[in-house]
Amino acid sequence: MKNENRMTFGRLPRVAAAATVVLGLIASAGPAGAWSLEEASAPYKGTTIRTIGEALPPLEAMDKLKHIFEERTGITVVIEMYEHSEAVNKVMLDLNSKRGRYDFILQPHRELGRFVANGHLTPIEKFMDDPKLRDPGFKPEDVLYQGLWKEISWYEGKPYGFPFTALTMYLWYRDDLLQDPKEQAGFKAKFGYDMQVPATWEQYRDLAEWFTRPDEGFYGTAIQGRRHEALWYEWLNFLYSFDGDMMEASSGSECGPIIVNSPAAVASLDYYKSLIEYSPSDTLNYFWDDVMVAMQQGKVFELIMWNDATYAVEDPSQSTVSGKMGFDIVPQGDGGKVGQVEGWTYLIPEYATNQEAAFLFIQWMMEFDQQLEQHMNGGASARPDVYGHPTVQEITYSKASMDTNAVAIAKPTIPESPEITEILVLELSNALAGKKSSQQALDDAAVSMGKLLGDCAPLKFPVM
């Protein structure tokens, strides 16, 4: 029914909207025994479910939608919003204390392994197999990007939840400047080819160089160089694109040989470091918020940034460059077209006291209408039909999101993965600060990862 909705909206929006209402009414007054949210939630009427997540537009959008669910079910939904690290830490403490404060949690998928390995999560199958709870119309195997769902919410071949946001990073650039004939002529005179959306890293750097004008307070790019996980996430785009990776493993839940110090990885870090020259002087103190602000203030030409922040840079009430932006998949290196994806995922803790009510809410949120609404308000849905909706297609960054989703690369989600992130953040920061060469920093990272992971992760490349 949801797919039909999408297709109808594509042709005759008003008729489709009316049809949706009619179909909804028919469904709610359907034959006895047919599944309905109202009936399924009746045993849990009056209960309160609590969740926690990162204070960003997708969660704010969910907060605005929840009243519909509350009115239909009588279940109250309490949402706690915190900064990224705070949201992760609070969940970690709650799970380990086994208090069950949260009935469902929203967490970055790099945490999945440590949650599963410590027995903190209830597999989603428990609820999906319960006919009283599962909406027969909800078929995640059909309606979600399968690669993203498995990357974000599965561990060791088992689903533990559904994607809350399919976060990817892609290229942001100032399209107005790219189209400026004066800039085009100057660029061609200097570099000998037409100015265009960068398809390769060489072109990306040429553009960064061309637009770096410190006297005007304008820079070609900005990198997220602060010692923070933002640095690691950003570098992964370069690493994957240069055909490198951290480990050789076929899925995030597997351990494998360490290749983080491969020649490709070193080349990616050397290249990444070379962009400092074309970035604001404070770039080594920037993380995602800072580069976003730099772009919103019109101080930067291009950068690699998250899709859930795109909403803010295209919002005229908070951005000076709204309507002037272009978005595309990150430039290509030897690794071809790649995307770095980090989803936040819905999960149900083992110790939650209202698991069933929580599942009903999650299932409801995964429906097309809620996904569309959330996506239009800064979310990043994992449902392809949402991206197919004409309203969504009008969004300037939809194509970049879809293209990146299609080529997303899995990253480790093993229990040690957050610690691997810490190791790499430190060594990347050392390399950017000039304390170590790229080779030395990645060699040191490889050794530290080897110590952490033990026998399952031998070093593939010799340490200098």
Added chain:
Amino acid sequence: MSVRKRVDRLLDKGVGPLFLAPSVLLLVVLLLGPFIYMVVLSFTDLSYALPGRDGNFLGFDNYRRLMRDDPVFWESFRTTLTFVFGVVSTEFVLGFALASLLFHQIQRRRFVLTLLLIPMMLAPVTVGLMWKLMLQGEFGMLTHYLRAAGLLDPQTALLGDHRLVLWIVMLVDVWEWTPFVTLVILAGLLSLPREPFEAAIMDGARPWQVFRDMTVPLLRPILALVALLRGIDAFKEFDKVFILTGGGPGNATELLSIYTWRINFRNWDLGYGATSAFMVYLVVLILCAVFYKAIYWRAGGGQG
């Protein structure tokens, strides 16, 4: 029998220590208990992140790992020592100079002192955020003036350069805590008896001799206390540095407190984190003992 007599009789019967019970209980629950738990934890492999590490006894493995196989710990240790000795000595010299200036030269002492105390009264988080803005590479006020004066390269940001950043962080701490040192030393100067100083001047002592042979020896207990308090406080420094740099770039400003936080609350390696925390405690304890010994040994030598 009057209440007083009843109390006296109870005290005679030895119930006095009972009155201490609430304080002792609080001490045990809030200080001794957690401390013992930390020490016990440091001998285990407890981790909230890794499976199978449920607090198994490891003996001294964590300590061995820390001493022999953790270069980041030792780098943080060196950074912390540089920070502590750098800030405490600078604050001491500046604090003494300012206190002397206030004591001898300034008439409207109370007004000036109130102004001086403002940095100390701010929350460390506020200090961190305020200085972060002033040192910001693009629009920071200080950065702007330093560049205008030709003292800072346009491509250099004070908090982004690994050779400068520790000194900058120390400067912020000196700005925040010198008023405290000034205040305590000034209180010490005001409490000194005037007669010996007048007698010394009558006998022809020069200002430097008065300072060296009278002011400093008489102030020694106060100076020791200030140095000790600031030393311990600087060793525990976390919030300002965390806000200003997060320990970076690289580990240029990763103090032991930040490193310990990282092990405990980023990696959730609580056993090893407790070992690191215990080592910090031991170092502070040893430094305090050595420092105190030195002060009183010199005092004893002087008297003898």
